[in-house]
Amino acid sequence: MRKSALVTGASRGIGQAVATVLAEEGWAVCINYLENRDAAEDLAGQLRCQGCAALALQADVADRRAVERMVRTAAEALGPVELLVNNAGISHQGLFQDMDDALWERMLAVNLTGPRNAVQAVLPHMLLQKRGTIVNISSIWGLRGGSCETAYACTKAALIALTRSLALELAPSGIRVNCVAPGCIETDMVRALGEETRAMLVEQTPLGRLGTPEDIAQAVAFLASERAAFITGQVLTADGGFIV
Ligand code: NAP
Secondary structure (H helix, E strand, O other): OOOEEEEOOOOOHHHHHHHHHHHHOOOEEEEEEOOOHHHHHHHHHHHHHOOOOEEEEEOOOOOHHHHHHHHHHHHHHHOOEEEEEEOOOOOOOOOHHHOOHHHHHHHHHHHHHHHHHHHHHHHHHHHHHOOEEEEEEOOHHHHHOOOOOHHHHHHHHHHHHHHHHHHHHHHHHOEEEEEEEEOOEOOHHHHOOOHHHHHHHHHHOOOOOOEOHHHHHHHHHHHHOHHHOOOOOOEEEEOOOOOO
16 A cells, blocks of 8 residues: 655646655555646646556645645545655745735745644654654745745744654654655746746856756655655755755
8 A cells, every 4th residue: 555645736847746756655645736726736647647646635624624625635635644744835035125015925835834734734644653654845035034035934934943843742642754855856836936037046066057946856755755754854955955
């Protein structure tokens, strides 16, 4: 029986690559999405054609009840979630002084309360089994701060604190919690910054290119695997040397 993984925000970008690599490594994957139903269903269909077990499920991670429903449905279809990848996230560029309440609250709701909702929904089974793995997707901006990305950086720094705190709290229950901090990755999130900024980011990356979603997926797959059985509470930075 395949073990079941839930990847939030897996309709595109990093989450899509994570779901794909995990499926190829033998996980049954639940592909969560917010709006891009067709992309999520297509991915699930492709993975099933390759002989993998996959299911697309809609939920806004900021909505606790919706997340609980999604985790129940995933468990019924694919088995209880044994690996949670908290990937869904939103970003915003702008002066801190211009950020209004709605934007600030939405950023916290998706990027921080979302992972809280998902962890609390999957934990009862993990605690019962004394087994489970959680991987949170933070960011290099959460490690070093980012001008005009204050709210985003705050949420990503908080995810690192969540990772380390939960790692300590859940270790006695056999549950590992780690974090990947991507650098600049070629997805819609970075494309939205425009070509000039993209070129600048390439220039600032010692390896001379943006990362691919697959680069991050491989880091997640490693932390999720038995190869990382003695690793918990860690932040694995995958950034082409950006913040060395
Ligand atoms: P992306 O291309 O913008 O994709 C975002 C994904 O999250 C989509 O699948 C989207 O679903 C989903 N999503 C957004 N809000 C959601 C919500 N409220 N509930 C459920 N799903 C939601 O982003 P990405 O670049 O792949 O980033 C993925 C993660 O990596 C994020 O946490 C981001 O902060 C982090 N990260 C990215 C970079 C980078 O350079 N790209 C760097 C560091 C960290 P729909 O398609 O259905 O809307």
